[in-house]
Structure formats: structure tokens, C-alpha cells
């Protein structure tokens with residue numbers, strides 16, 4: 001799982017899925033990354049032998065889009081044992097609630113029809129429907145049928161499938177797609193499908209939300225680069241994609257401690273206009289990509305040394321966060337024995353194993369027995385929640401966040 005990032009090399013014949021250009025440079029590679037990071041794996045052996053694939057991030061010199069040039073969508077099964085919900089986190093839930101409230105208000109979503117593409121278990125769709133008395137239609141292959149008790153019978157339907165051209169005849173007043181586009185390799189094809197479904201109805205609005213690759217590049221956040229995410233967007237590359245697919249970008253902002261990009265757009269029959277203030281230029285982005293390619297190796301080296309040093313002094317380390325970030329962090333650094341447990345608040349993950357490196361996932365209460373010396377938090381936005389949990393258990397380990405590990409040095 002070694003990473004080579006210091007060489008910017010040209011890979012001809014690769015075509016940018018966002019703009020069609022062939023001007024792509026590979027700038028970051030990870031070999032043997034687990035192809036899934038949120039499947040529930042029942043044994044350590046299964047986790048250690050889990051299917052892997054290579055990541056080679058390419059940068060498009062035309063539109064600034066970044067994608068995994070080695071991505072093979074055929075390896076993914078989203079249908080079963082796919083556990084990606086974040087709804088056990090109070091911080092996440094309050095963000096989702098405020099977002100739904102603001103979308104309902106801004107787009108006047110009262111007694112309207114709402115589509116959510118990639119709706120998971122439909123939690124957000126349910127919020128949109130409940131807050132505005134709307135009817136909802138969701139699409140997600142990993143959806144497990146359930147009742148939506150808060151909104152009344154028949155108000156929400158979820159189709160257990162990927163959204164595609166086959167569903168473009170479904171009409172809605174609002175189309176929302178959160179944390180899904182980064183899983184899709186044919187980005188322009190997908191956005192055009194959504195655009196075609198709207199046809200000439202200027203009243204329809206769309207909302208998409210994706211991770212912001214600018215933050216990943218600036219923070220050298222290698223834990224945010226994993227196989228399931230084949231597409232990485234900056235404010236500029238996201239806006240350029242929507243404009244080229246027949247949308248006017250009406251709002252573009254960051255949220256969730258600047259981790260997410262949130263774009264609002266309306267259809268236009270022309271090439272979209274209106275640049276937003278947040279957009280960076282392609283040369284600016286290229287500069288960040290080049291800095292990342294060199295700097296990320298330094299960051300990975302720092303973490304390897306830190307973990308090795310703590311382990312050699314018999315310090316017990318746990319990772320807090322058993323999702324994709326935790327899998328990417330451990331598998332990129334190739335950490336198996338130095339860290340034995342990963343904590344997650346999702347009870348469905350209890351007793352499962354981390355893909356690639358095989359740590360067992362435990363619930364927070366296990367820490368009263370294990371008593372770790374160091375907790376590495378995989379997303380600093382949850383730090384306050386985690387500190388509260390640790391205090392309740394009367395535990396006082398050193399806390400490090402992946403984004404700012406050196407704020408407080410471990411002695």
C-alpha cells in the first residue's frame with residue numbers, strides 16, 4: 001500500500017470524464033487499496049484478504065477535474081452489507097436538519113415533489129418531505145425497505161437501483177444528490193442525464209453536495225482518498241461541469257466545517273453562465289495539486305513515524321471512526337499490528353473488521369476496558385462529541401485529529 005506521489009507523469013489516451021480533454025496528468029498513486037471501505041466484514045481474514053484496486057489520481061489541465069484513472073466500477077457492489085449511514089452522530093444530524101430546513105425555505109418546497117439520488121436509507125428525503133409536506137422519490141441500490149412513519153403512508157417511495165436514463169422520465173420540482181457524484185466515474189454523462197430529465201422546466205432546481213478536493217489537497221488529507229471515490233471536485237471544476245451540462249450555477253458554498261461543496265443550479269438552454277466567487281482557476285488548482293504530490297509523502301512519513309514511536313513505547317492507540325476515512329488512513333499507511341482497535345458509534349459495525357488492515361471495530365464503551373493512551377480522531381468535526389463520550393467514561397487519553405495532529409504533542 002505504498003504511495004508514490006512525487007512524479008507528475010503524462011498518461012495519454014485517458015479522457016477526462018467531465019470535459020472530454022486528454023490532457024490528464026497522474027499525480028498520486030496508491031496500490032492495493034481496498035475497493036470498498038464501508039462493507040461490513042465479519043472476520044479478520046476476510047478483511048485482510050479483501051479485494052483491492054489501484055488508485056492513480058489524474059488531474060485534468062483543461063477543467064481541473066481530478067479522478068482515479070485506474071477506477072473499475074465493476075468491482076463495486078452497493079447492494080448488500082453496505083453501511084454508510086452517519087445518522088448516529090448528533091453533529092451530523094443537526095447539520096442534515098439545518099440543511100433540509102434551508103433547502104425547503106429557499107426553494108419553497110411545500111407540497112412539492114422531491115427526488116433524491118443516492119438517498120441511502122432515505123433519512124434526508126424523509127426530512128425534506130416532513131418539513132415541507134412534500135412527496136419524495138429516492139434512488140439507492142443499498143436501500144433496505146422500511147416504513148417512513150413521520151410523513152404518512154405513500155408519501156415516500158424508494159427505488160432500489162442506481163439512478164440512470166431509465167428513470168429520467170420521473171419528474172420533480174427539486175432534485176437533490178448528496179455525497180454521490182464522487183462515486184460516479186462518468187460525471188458529465190450523469191449530470192447530463194439529470195439535466196435531460198428536467199427538459200425545459202425552468203422552475204426545477206437541483207442541489208448537489210460533494211467533498212471539496214481543495215481541502216483534501218491543502219490538508220494533504222490522504223485519508224480522504226479511497227477507491228470508492230473515483231471523482232474529486234473543486235469549486236471551479238464542479239461549477240464548470242454543471243455549466244457545460246446545461247445548468248446555471250445559482251449558488252456555490254462550503255459547509256460542514258468547509259468539508260463539503262454545495263452547489264445549487266437551475267436548467268438553462270444555453271451554456272451556463274455566472275461564475276461564482278468561490279471558483280478557483282485551473283492554474284491555481286494545478287499549483288495545489290503539485291504541492292500536494294510532494295507534501296503528502298511527508299505527511300504520511302510523519303504519521304508512520306509517530307505511530308511506530310508510540311507503539312515502541314507500548315502506548316495503546318485507537319482510531320475513532322470506522323468508515324472510509326479510517327480504512328484509507330490505515331491501509332495507505334499500511335498499519336496492521338500497531339493499532340488493534342477502531343472505535344465507531346454505529347452499533348451495526350460492532351465486531352466487524354477494517355478492510356485491508358483487519359482491526360476490529362468496537363463501540364466506545366469498550367474503551368473503559370481497553371483504556372487507550374491515544375485516540376486518533378478521523379474527522380475533527382466530531383472531536384467535541386468524542387471528548388464528551390470519553391469524559392462520560394472517565395477516560396483521559398491524548399486526542400489527536402488527523403487534520404491537525406501536532407496541535408498537542410504526545411509525550
Ligand SMILES: [Zn+2]
Pocket residue numbers: 016017018019020021060061062063064065
Ligand atoms: Zn477535464
